[in-house]
Amino acid sequence: MKKWKTLIISAAAAVMLMPLQVSAYSNPIAITDSWHWANNDFYGEGDPYILKFNGTYYLYVSTVDDQIGVKVWSSANLTDWTYRGLCTTEAVTKAAYAPEVVYWNGMFYMYTSPGGGGHYVLQSTSPTGPFTLATGNLGMGIDGNVYIDDDGKWYFYSTGSNTINARPMTSPTAFGAAVGTGLSMAGWTEGSTTFKRNGKYYMTYTGNHVWSTAYRVDYATSTSPTTGFAPAVSQNPVLIDTEGSNVGLGHNSMIKGPDLDSDFMVYHSHASGGNLIYPGRKMNLDRIVWNGDKMIVLGPTTASQQNPELADFEDRFNRASIGTGWSNIGGGTWGIYNQELMWQDTIGSTNTYRQVTGTSTAADYTAEFNTKQIKQGPTSNPVYGAVFSYTDENNYGAAVLNRSLNRLETNFVVGGVSQGWQYAALPSGCDYTKWHQIRVEKAGASFTVYVDGMKKQTRTISGLGGGKIGYTTTDAHADFGYTAFSNKVNGSSAWNAYKPLPGKIEAVHYMNGAEGTAYHDLTAENLGGAYRSGAVDIRSSAAEGKNVVGWNQTGEWLKYRVNVAETGYYDLDARLATTYTDASFRVWDGATDLTGIVGVQSSGDWESWTTASKKGIYLTAGYHELRFEFVKGEFDFSGMTFSRGDAVTSLLDDFNDGNDNGWTRFEGSWSVNSGELDSAGGGFGKTTIGNERWADYTVESDIKLVDSTGDAGMLVRVNNPSNGTVLVSNPDYIQGYYAFIKPDGVYLGKMNYNYTAVASSPxxxxxxxxxxxxxxxSGTTIKVYVNDMTTPKITYTDNSSNPFTHGKVGLRTMNNHTRFDNFRVNP
Known part of the structure; x- marks a missing residue:
């Protein structure tokens, strides 16, 4: 019989926190009118793609294999979806995989690969259809994705041979030769999404197979839209969960939230029930935050999460008259059409007419405008578009479209003085009688203007703050659609967002607010000058590849919003750098000390980073504001990770009972023979046991290498194990550390769905x-002993940005017939 012993660990802190109240959703998201097979088995919402057009979101998903058509849903807030019916019934859309829709110049283009048998392009004048065929079968693999660059050039991405290929496009329906991006997940690779941020191209991509629990998302970056993509190795996978209620996560798309600033990753997971061969899929939504060029997914989550935040002001003109919320400047003839848009139709004059909101933005903001021209007058310069940062006719900014000259024009007036018109060409063939979006981002003195998602201008204008927004015309009859502003810009929505726990929190994502409310800093300004304005000192860390909080002094503190998934004990790992030998910190909830004083050891250099930990913090489920205090000394602060922590249970398995009950076998050929666990060899295999919430422990086993080739050993800190032979052949489907032996020595590797050798001893x-x-x-240090239990053969401290600090235990073999006995775990 197996022998078990439980060790009860007392909590370092047991404090009842009072949760705040926040409107929330949870994954997977419930959708009505899901796809079902003809026999009524559940198929669901696979490969979800979301388009935003004129303030409304439209959702498209893969079509069940035995039916025709593409379904569409709409939403104003990303969480409440209304079914809008079939947007196409073309015969070729039977099993329409991964439909994605792009709006351009008055037309909606759908790209889909029905049954994986090659791509078709369909088109419509409405996001809800009907879409009709625009091309025949174009081939090009599956999972097509379109990206339009700032210069108006189009690119199409789809699967190649275990990679993602890119194709330049000369029109929405014409595709050039494939260019290999080089991106691969060591097997089948699909479901890419490409976008641009701060001049850098990002691509998310998925693999290896949709029915593997290890279906997951990686991302890469490049300075080119087609080549040179480099995976974010230290951060990948950015989305994975192989065990629990929501697994098989992947095939994502990206979408801006209704606050105009936040980013969300939309993806699917395996659904329960459904066809025994095809388990079905459901849609999920998780927040993305940024720190420099680093993309951080706040997930995956299944617990209740803060709803996507709405804009601070929005208007859909769904009423009969303009009303008192807008003010007319200069005259003109304005009205509301069909409770869906605002218009101005006076032409034939060089007078400028405006409508501006009664509500003003903050100093920094993002604003969105949607507009189209109906007719232009006879004067030399008819224009129409957006006005922003408007105080009066002596202080404002304007971004207008000029149909005659095919360009964007901007001007700023400060103190009655024009700052001069500047121009940016728009793509040839631009149809100004169709809807176009203007987006303005103001950060400090910088104004960045986008047209239809293309970045067209950045201007530095001093002396102009926030103000009203609105629409403007000069000798043009124009329609004006959805308009909104949010007092957030460049990802600043991350600061007040509730970060899910368990999870990571970036140090620079402290709450937005004033000194003494969101933070306490003893300097008058940001000494490092990076990332955020205000007094908190922030610098860019080359070693971390992101921004960190520096120059922290005794008594300073930062406040963070968190969302605790479930009540229980959590372990805290704080990432720090210092040359001080007596630094310390603690974490508070209001007046309650959660951690006590936690000592920080010197890391030896301000660019050498280490981890300081505190275990057994009791948190209650819900929304909280935690305060991180710098108690003593000085250290730079990169971020902190909260993990669920459970007491380690002593475990002994000598296999004398003739079975390995309690273990989970993945690959390989395992059996129990003569009181020993046997792995037949000839390939790779792993088996795991224990609790993914375990942190510090000792694990040991007797190991016999039957063959002289290959290796075998033990796994520690195991997370997200999956079978590497399900529709693929990959020995690295695991996260954790692998300590193993070969006839010539002892080795330690780190496994993160790849393998990295970290230490060895002959x-x-x-x-x-x-x-x-x-x-x-223990902590971030792994020690490996073989035969001599006094002196370790290997001592390795993982000072990387992603050490594994919790996880199960297990056994592994690689091309070796191996026998194991007397497996033991102790706290």
């Missing part, structure tokens, strides 16, 4: 003989 370990291995995992 030794003579004869095949056919028993060897005793012990591994201790």
């Amino acid at each position: 030794a003579t370990l004869a095949a056919g003989s028993w060897h005793h291995m012990k591994v201790t995992a």
Whole structure:
């Protein structure tokens, strides 16, 4: 019989926090009118793609294999969806995989690969259809994605041979030769999405197979839209969960939230029930935040999460008259049409007419405008578009479209003085009688203007703050659609967002607010000058590849919003750098000390980073504001991770009962023979046991290498294990550390759906003989002992930005017939 012993660990802190109240949603998101097979088995919302047009979101998903058509839903807030019916019934859309829709110049283009048998393009004048065929079968793999660059050039991305290919496009329906991006997930790779941020191209991509629990999302960056993409190795995978209620996460798209600033990753997960061969899929939505060029997914989540925040002001003109919320400047003839748009139709004069909101923005903001021209007058310069930062006719900014000259024009007036018109060409063939979007981002003195998602201008204008927004015309009859502003810009919505726990929090994502409310800093200004304005000192860290909080002094503090998934014990890992030997911190909730004083050891250099931990913090489910205090000394602060923590349970399995009950076998050929666990060899295999919430422990086992080739050993801190032979052949489907032996020595590797050798020690370990291995995992330090239980063969401290600090235990073999016995875990 197996022998079990439970060790009860007392909590370092047991404090009842009072949660705040926040409107919330949870994954997977409930959608009505889901796809079902003809026999009524559930198919769901696979490969979800969301388009935003004129203030409304439209959702498209893959079509069940035995039916025709593409379904569409609409939403104003990303969480409440209304079914709008079939947007196409073209016969070729049977099993329409991964439909994505792009709006351009008055037309909506749908790209889909029905049954994976090659791509078709369909088109419509409405996001709800009807879409009709625009091309025949174009091939090009599956999972097409379109990106339009700032210069108006189009690119099409789809699957190649275990990679993502890019194709330049000469029109929405014409595709050039494939260019290999080089991106691969060591097997089938699909479901890419490309976008641009701060001049850098990002691509998310998915693999290896949709029915593997290890379906997951990676991302890469490049300075080119087609080549040179480099995976974000230290951060990938950015989305994965192989165990629990929501697994098989992938095929994402990206969308801006209704606050105009936040970013969300939309993806699917395996659904329960459904066809026994095809388990079905459901849609999920998780927040993305940014720190420099680093993209951080706040997920995956299944617990209740803060709803996507709305804009601070929006108007859909869904009423009969303009009303008192807008003010007319200069005259003109204005009205509301069909409770869906505002118009101005006076032409034939060089007078400028405006409508501006009664509500003003903050100093920094993002604003969105949607407009089209109906007719232009006879004067030399008819224009129409947006006005912003409007105080009066002596202080405002304007971004207008000029049909005659095919360009964007901007001007700023400060103190009655024009700052001069500047111009940016728009793509040839631009149809100004169709809807176009103007987006303005103001950060400090910088104004960035986009047209239809293309970045067209950035201007530095001093002396102009926030103000009203609105629409403007000069000798043009124009329609004006959805308009909104949000007092957030460049990802600043992350600061007040509730970060899900368990999860990571960036140090620079402290709450927005004033000194003494959101933070306490003893300097008058940001000494490092990076990322945020205000007094908190922020610098860019080359070692971390992001922004960190520096120059922290005794008594300073930062406040963070968090969303605790479930009540229980959590472990805190804080990432720090310092040359001080007596620094310390603690974490508070209001007047309650959650952690006590936690000491920080010197990391040796301000660009050498280490982890300081505190275990057994009791948190209650819900929304909270935590305060991180710099108690003593000085250290730079990169971020903190909260993990669920459970007491380690002592475990002994000598396999004398003739089975390995309690273990989860993944690959390989495992059996229990003569009181030993046997792995037949000839490939790779792993088996795991224990609790993914375990942190520090010792694990040991007797190991016999039957063959002289290959290796075998123990796994520690195991997370997200999956079978690497399900529709793929990959030995690295696991996160954790692998300590193993070969006849020539002892080795330690880090596995993160790839393998990285981190340490080794030569030794003579004869095949056919028993060897005793012990591994201790404490904090971020792993020690490996073999035969000699006093002196470790390997001592390794993982100072990387993603150390594994919690996880199960297990056994693994690689091309070796191996026998294991007397497996033991102790706290």
